Amino acid sequence: MSTYKIAVIGDKDSIMGFKTIGVDTFPVTSTEAALDTLKKLVAENYGVIFITEELAQGLQAVIDELHKRFLPTIVLIPNSKGTLGIGIEQIRKNVEKAIGADILFRKEG
């Protein structure tokens, strides 16, 4: 069993606080920079990567690909401007994929 590290990618304002609890922070502002950072982190041994929804928006294809792997785990988090609902949307998609119908969020839509 090997040990892994935990990282968070996002805009500086949102993720600085994570540093205090021992998570490695990678402040980026553009989608391209986020993609580069993400690629670098996947190559190194990071087990969990938190990424803000705002940045994840542009990286959907890469993240979807990573979701199929055992590691790393990509978790979307809201940023300081609030949530964009992509994380919840992801869960809904998973349900639809597995069950064939959306049974969890039926009431809303």
Place this chain on the structure above:
Amino acid sequence: MEIRVNPTRMELNRLRKRLTMAQRGHKLLKDKRDELIRQFLILVRRNKDLREHIEKELSEAFAKFLLARAVMPAVNLEEALMYPTKMLQLEVQRQNIMSVYTPKFDWIEQESGGTGEASIYPYGFLDTSAELDTSIETLSNIFPQLMELAEVEKTVQLMAEEIEKTRRRVNALEYVLIPRLEETIKYITMKLDESERGALTRLMKIKDVVRAKM
């Protein structure tokens, strides 16, 4: 549609064996799918609750952090957060749920420097604002849940993938392979019966001819 084969007894036996095998596989896969879905539903509910909770808490923590940023000079803030008191190490174990391998996370906190209980605040209270304290406290409080979310979400993703695969297989067996095998078996039995009847009538005819000559 049937499979093109020679209508022989050997072929018939072979097909019958394949059919029983396919039916057994179909039943097993169906059970696997049902169990996967059952566990998936439990997990996905947990996932939804966790995510909703965490998104709320994180937004709060971020909002407070923003406030802290607003009332403190940026230099002071960066200085305060420059040296974290903790280092995190993540240990990953493999868990097997219905032959889906999912990660299980354990983490170890290492205190950098200092002995014993270090405070979660890596700074003195002189130059910092109270908002920063609460923000960091919330963050550090929800961290275990954040890790659980990571674990559950990954598990849900991997399981969704596996359920989709299993369902395809079940359907392929149920709607394609098994009906085709059954059809072909029917075709061969009918062909064999027909040739048997043919042989029988031929025999009777010949018997008649032979008898008429005597």
